Amino acid sequence: MKSDAVRGHLDGLLLAVLESGPLHGYAIIAAVQERSGGALELRTGTIYPALNRMERLGLLRSHWQSVGERRRRCYELTDAGRGSLATERTAWRDFTATIGAVLDPTPPPRSAS
Amino acid sequence: MSDVDRTSRAADPVETHAADLAARLRGPARAKARMVREIRDGLYDTVAAHTERGTRPELAAQRAVREFGTPEELAPSCQQELTIIQARRTARVLALTVPLPLGMWWLSGGTGSDVGGNQLPRTVELFAALPAGVWLAAVLLAVATYLATGPLSRWLPTPHRLPTVIAWTGSIAATAMGTLTLLLVLASPWSASWPQVAVAGALVAVPHGLVAASARACRRCVTA
Numbered sequence: 001m002k003s004d005a006v007r008g009h010l011d012g013l014l015l016a017v018l019e020s021g022p023l024h025g026y027a028i029i030a031a032v033q034e035r036s037g038g039a040l041e042l043r044t045g046t047i048y049p050a051l052n053r054m055e056r057l058g059l060l061r062s063h064w065q066s067v068g069e070r071r072r073r074c075y076e077l078t079d080a081g082r083g084s085l086a087t088e089r090t091a092w093r094d095f096t097a098t099i100g101a102v103l104d105p106t107p108p109p110r111s112a113s
Numbered sequence: 114m115s116d117v118d119r120t121s122r123a124a125d126p127v128e129t130h131a132a133d134l135a136a137r138l139r140g141p142a143r144a145k146a147r148m149v150r151e152i153r154d155g156l157y158d159t160v161a162a163h164t165e166r167g168t169r170p171e172l173a174a175q176r177a178v179r180e181f182g183t184p185e186e187l188a189p190s191c192q193q194e195l196t197i198i199q200a201r202r203t204a205r206v207l208a209l210t211v212p213l214p215l216g217m218w219w220l221s222g223g224t225g226s227d228v229g230g231n232q233l234p235r236t237v238e239l240f241a242a243l244p245a246g247v248w249l250a251a252v253l254l255a256v257a258t259y260l261a262t263g264p265l266s267r268w269l270p271t272p273h274r275l276p277t278v279i280a281w282t283g284s285i286a287a288t289a290m291g292t293l294t295l296l297l298v299l300a301s302p303w304s305a306s307w308p309q310v311a312v313a314g315a316l317v318a319v320p321h322g323l324v325a326a327s328a329r330a331c332r333r334c335v336t337a
Contacts, residue, residue: 025151025152025154025155025158026154026155026159029159030162043180043181043182043187044155044159044180044181044182045152045155045156045181045182045186046182046187046190048148048151048152048191049148049187049190049191049193049194050190051151052144052147052148052194052198053194053197056194056197056198056201056262056263057263057267058263058264058267059267070154072154073147073151080264080267
């Protein structure tokens with residue numbers, strides 16, 4: 001899937017992989033790639049400014065954590081982030097239902113004669 | 114760090130990538146360093162993951178850089194965020210420092226009322242009145258910018274040109290503060306209590322310096 005198609009949904013993807021708990025940058029990338037089965041053509045470096053932006057908006061909070069010998073910045077959802085994820089999911093279901101109904105119309109059930 | 118370490122780090126594609134990205138970005142030093150460091154650490158993690166899967170280290174580094182995006186590809190999204198961070202900083206400096214010169218101006222008799230015999234010459238008052246209007250407009254815009262680029266922007270779109278507007282508002286406000294500093298210092302001999310007016314002028318110079326530096330940094334971000 002091309003990166004242009006992903007761009008509008010990046011926030012939702014990041015919120016979704018953080019739903020289960022705090023993760024650092026590379027773990028977030030790995031989770032997105034794993035859940036998508038590697039189908040997303042995403043310049044993975046772009047998630048870092050996105051994470052910074054979402055923290056500024058109050059959707060995420062972050063803290064430094066020691067992982068082995070290195071310190072990494074871990075991100076987790078705030079209450080506002082959980083609310084935003086719920087909104088993103090609802091919007092995505094409505095969108096796919098609407099577009100799906102047009103692209104792949106289900107034939108009306110035939111009446112029994 | 115030894116010469117060997119320096120040479121090996123310089124030849125490391127990840128370090129080269131991080132240095133190239135850092136050179137392309139403008140913005141608050143800490144925010145920029147944090148962003149570049151996170152990207153560099155992520156690159157090292159990606160290299161380690163590829164190496165664990167059996168890829169040769171030099172190929173793993175090249176592959177990691179290709180997956181992350183080149184510095185040229187990453188710079189626009191990083192710069193956009195750094196520009197907003199700098200715009201917020203400039204807005205905060207404006208909102209916090211502008212009331213100080215306004216207060217100084219009022220205390221030194223700039224309101225036209227003879228506060229403790231401090232009244233300034235009428236000409237100076239007329240010159241000072243214009244900057245006072247500029248400052249009030251600047252502080253209102255600064256507060257609006259700070260709010261519009263924070264959590265409120267979850268619901269309100271951030272105007273594309275807002276960082277440019279706040280950068281130039283800061284520059285104009287800094288010029289106004291500089292003008293008022295000069296006016297207060299030059300007019301102090303005509304005031305009944307000239308030391309108080311001269312000190313007020315000198316104190317206005319401090320926020321002038323803070324706002325001018327922050328606005329200049331914001332202009333650099335906008336044009337980066």
